[in-house]
Amino acid sequence: MERLVLAVEKPLKEAIWDCQMCGQCILHSTGLSCPMRCPKNLRNGPCGGVRPDGNCEVYADKRCVWVEAWEGSQRLPVFKSHIHHLQKPVDWQLQGTSSWINLLSGRDGKAPLGWSPHPALPQRGRVSEGE
Template sequence: MGPVARFGYKSLVYFEKLFKQTLFDCRMCGACHLSKNGMVCCMNCPKGLRNGPCGGTGIDGTCEVEGIGECVWHKIYRRSALLHTLARTEKVKPALDWSLQGTSSYLNLWTGRDGSFEGRGMRWKIKSLLGLERSKSTDSTGAAP
């Protein structure tokens, strides 16, 4: 990456962090599930669970870890119900690629580095929706920052 691209990338990461940390307590995992989780960051779970709550949730929906209060996943289901996006929480999520931590999830979504759209990314999805994508194309490698 050249100096200009590096500056552009760092700025992107900076503004993403500023925006998502302020609003959602974002942990910059690099593979964002906010939209799938009713706009609640699942990485705030003390165990970092990405597929649902553990068995330690109290009967009143509190976390087993002291000082957390409401279970993060309890909150995810509550907010998802409000936003009518509960179906999105029901998909099986793959293990997190920790090498993405601190990178821009927006760019990872675009390039498919986070595994979105079978690793082909949003850019492939948009192209295919516009009919620009040839059926044989194997444009799956994301630009690694």
């Protein structure tokens, strides 16, 4: 079944979004810009090296994926606020698999042990152990 779905999903998503087939699609959260096109594989926003013209630090002739993501998210009639959601780390075991099947089966919903989208922040004026 997955081979059949991949035969449709892969060429379609590659042609439209330059999809990298991570198996955990978050296009709706990134303004329909595939964050896996970032040469640093950043899934939660740009690095500190975005050029003043909005181009990538690594590939100066290409637009930063995250600049595209922000601009795209502002044009979407739905999911506009999803650009602010913290994304869990990539599960590299899903690379090359169908994100459609992974979504329906729940395989893409698993987060690494100990990961939280809301990390505990140190209280103001207090120093955490080890700092």
